[in-house]
Amino acid sequence: MYLSRFLSIHALWVTVSSLMQPYPLVWGHYDVCKTQIYTEEGKVWDYMACQPESTDMTKYLKVKLDPPDITCGDPPESFCAMGNPYMCNNECDASTPELAHPPELMFDFEGRHPSTFWQSATWKEYPKPLQVNITLSWSKTIELTDNIVITFESGRPDQMILEKSLDYGRTWQPYQYYATDCLDAFHMDPKSVKDLSQHTVLEIICTEEYSTGYTTNSKIIHFEIKDRFAFFAGPRLRNMASLYGQLDTTKKLRDFFTVTDLRIRLLRPAVGEIFVDELHLARYFYAISDIKVRGRCKCNLHATVCVYDNSKLTCECEHNTTGPDCGKCKKNYQGRPWSPGSYLPIPKGTANTCIPSISSIGNPPKFNRIWPNISSLEVSNPKQANVCDNELLHCQNGGTCHNNVRCLCPAAYTGILCEKLRCEEAGSCGSDSGQAAPPQGSPALLLLTALLGTASPWAF
Ligand SMILES: *[C@@H]1O[C@H](CO)[C@@H](O)[C@H](O)[C@H]1NC(C)=O
Ligand SMILES: *[C@@H]1O[C@H](CO)[C@@H](O)[C@H](O)[C@H]1NC(C)=O
Numbered sequence: 001m002y003l004s005r006f007l008s009i010h011a012l013w014v015t016v017s018s019l020m021q022p023y024p025l026v027w028g029h030y031d032v033c034k035t036q037i038y039t040e041e042g043k044v045w046d047y048m049a050c051q052p053e054s055t056d057m058t059k060y061l062k063v064k065l066d067p068p069d070i071t072c073g074d075p076p077e078s079f080c081a082m083g084n085p086y087m088c089n090n091e092c093d094a095s096t097p098e099l100a101h102p103p104e105l106m107f108d109f110e111g112r113h114p115s116t117f118w119q120s121a122t123w124k125e126y127p128k129p130l131q132v133n134i135t136l137s138w139s140k141t142i143e144l145t146d147n148i149v150i151t152f153e154s155g156r157p158d159q160m161i162l163e164k165s166l167d168y169g170r171t172w173q174p175y176q177y178y179a180t181d182c183l184d185a186f187h188m189d190p191k192s193v194k195d196l197s198q199h200t201v202l203e204i205i206c207t208e209e210y211s212t213g214y215t216t217n218s219k220i221i222h223f224e225i226k227d228r229f230a231f232f233a234g235p236r237l238r239n240m241a242s243l244y245g246q247l248d249t250t251k252k253l254r255d256f257f258t259v260t261d262l263r264i265r266l267l268r269p270a271v272g273e274i275f276v277d278e279l280h281l282a283r284y285f286y287a288i289s290d291i292k293v294r295g296r297c298k299c300n301l302h303a304t305v306c307v308y309d310n311s312k313l314t315c316e317c318e319h320n321t322t323g324p325d326c327g328k329c330k331k332n333y334q335g336r337p338w339s340p341g342s343y344l345p346i347p348k349g350t351a352n353t354c355i356p357s358i359s360s361i362g363n364p365p366k367f368n369r370i371w372p373n374i375s376s377l378e379v380s381n382p383k384q385a386n387v388c389d390n391e392l393l394h395c396q397n398g399g400t401c402h403n404n405v406r407c408l409c410p411a412a413y414t415g416i417l418c419e420k421l422r423c424e425e426a427g428s429c430g431s432d433s434g435q436a437a438p439p440q441g442s443p444a445l446l447l448l449t450a451l452l453g454t455a456s457p458w459a460f
C-alpha cells in the first residue's frame with residue numbers, strides 16, 4: 001500500500017540565479033547552466049555544468065511497509081515501556097488520531113514534544129521473527145549529499161540492514177549492516193566508517209556503533225555519507241574540488257552515492273538483554289520518529305532545476321538534453337553522442353551540450369568546448385598542453401594549468417588544484433606541517449572557499 005504524499009503540486013526548490021550578468025564574479029556550486037558573455041561577435045551564451053541544489057528529499061518520496069499490516073493499532077493494542085516491563089499502560093489505536101502511529105509520522109516536522117512516530121505491532125508472535133521492510137521510493141535517481149539519519153523512538157534494533165536500489169526497486173544491494181553483534185548476526189567483522197580509506201570507501205560494512213540497546217541514550221542510526229566524502233574532500237569537506245574531480249572520473253564512486261530507492265530492513269527489535277522476556281512481549285516493537293535523507297536530483301550536470309509535479313520529480317534539462325535525468329540528447333540535437341556534463345575544469349565544469357544533428361547543420365556554437373577527460377589527457381596533443389585559462393582553473397601553490405583540466409603540481413603538492421600537501425595525504429607530515437600548509441588567506445584558496453563552501457563548510 002503506497003501512502004501518496006501530496007505535499008506540493010509544484011515545488012520548485014531552486015530559483016534560477018540571474019542569468020543576465022555578463023560574467024559573475026563568483027561561480028556557485030555549479031548552480032547556473034549558462035551565462036551571457038561578450039565576445040567580438042557580440043553577446044553569446046556560455047554553457048557550463050550545472051546541478052540542482054541539495055535539499056530534504058523526504059518530501060518527495062513514497063513509503064511502503066512490508067508486511068502491510070505491521071503498523072500497530074488495528075486492533076488496538078497496549079505496549080510496555082522498553083525499559084520497564086511493568087509500565088504497560090501505553091496504547092496504540094489506529095482509529096484514534098491521538099493514539100495512532102502511522103508511517104507518515106516518520107517524515108513529519110520534528111521538534112514537537114512528545115515526538116510523533118511510526119510504531120509497529122509488538123512481538124507477540126515470538127519466537128517467530130518480528131521483521132519489517134520500510135521502502136522509500138523516489139521514482140527518480142537522486143544523489144545523496146548528507147548522512148541518512150534514522151531516529152528510533154524505542155531502542156535501536158539489534159539487527160538491521162540498510163539497502164539501496166538503482167533501478168526503481170528491481171534489484172537491491174546492501175548499503176550497510178547494523179547489529180549488536182555483527183559476527184553473530186551477519187558473519188561479518190564489525191567495522192566503522194573510520195576504518196575505511198579512499199581505496200576501500202565502497203566497501204559494505206557491518207557496524208556495531210549504533211546498536212546498543214535502550215540502556216544508552218542515543219536513538220540515532222547514521223549512514224555516513226559525509227565521512228565517506230571526507231576521504232576525498234578532507235576533514236570538514238574543505239576541498240570539494242578534489243571530491244568533484246574524483247566523482248567526475250570514477251563512475252563507481254558516483255553510483256555509490258546514487259539511489260532511486262532505499263529499504264530499511266528491520267530484522268530484530270532491541271531486546272537490551274541476553275534473553276527475550278517471554279512474559280512481557282509487549283516490550284518489544286519498532287518505533288521510528290524521524291528519517292532524514294538529503295540529496296539532489298541526478299540530472300547529469302545538465303540542469304539546475306528539478307520540479308515536483310504530479311508527485312513526480314523531473315529535471316528541467318538544459319544544454320538541449322532531455323529525459324527525467326537529462327540522459328539523452330533532444331531530437332534534432334544528436335550531432336554527437338550524449339555525454340554527462342563534467343565537474344572539470346573547476347569551477348565551471350564543462351556542459352557537453354548536445355549539438356544539432358548533421359541534417360540540421362548550422363555551425364556548432366562557438367562555446368561548446370569539449371574538455372578532454374583526465375585519461376585522454378595523457379595522450380593529448382603536446383601543442384595544446386598549455387592552452388590555459390586561469391579564469392577557469394586556479395592552480396595553487398605554484399601549480400601550472402594543463403589543458404584547463406588539471407594542474408601540474410610542484411613535487412610537494414597534490415590534488416586537483418595542488419591544494420594539498422603530499423605528506424598530508426600520506427599522513428607523514430612533520431610536526432611543523434601546520435606552517436608548511438598552504439596559506440589560508442591566499443587569493444586562490446579564498447576564491448575556492450567562496451565557490452565551494454559558502455555558508456557552511458559542509459555546503460555541497
Ligand atoms: C523484506 O525484503 C526481503 C528482500 O526482498 C525479503 O526477503 C523479506 O521477506 C522481506 N521481509 C518482509 C517482512 O516483508
Ligand atoms: C538548444 O536549442 C535551442 C533551439 O534551437 C537553441 O536556441 C539553444 O541555444 C540550444 N542550447 C544549447 C545549450 O545548445
Ligand SMILES: *[C@@H]1O[C@H](CO)[C@@H](O)[C@H](O)[C@H]1NC(C)=O
Nearest residue numbers: 339372373374375376377379
Ligand atoms: C577518456 O579518454 C580515454 C582515452 O582517450 C577514452 O578511451 C575514454 O573513452 C574517454 N572517456 C570519456 C568519458 O570520454
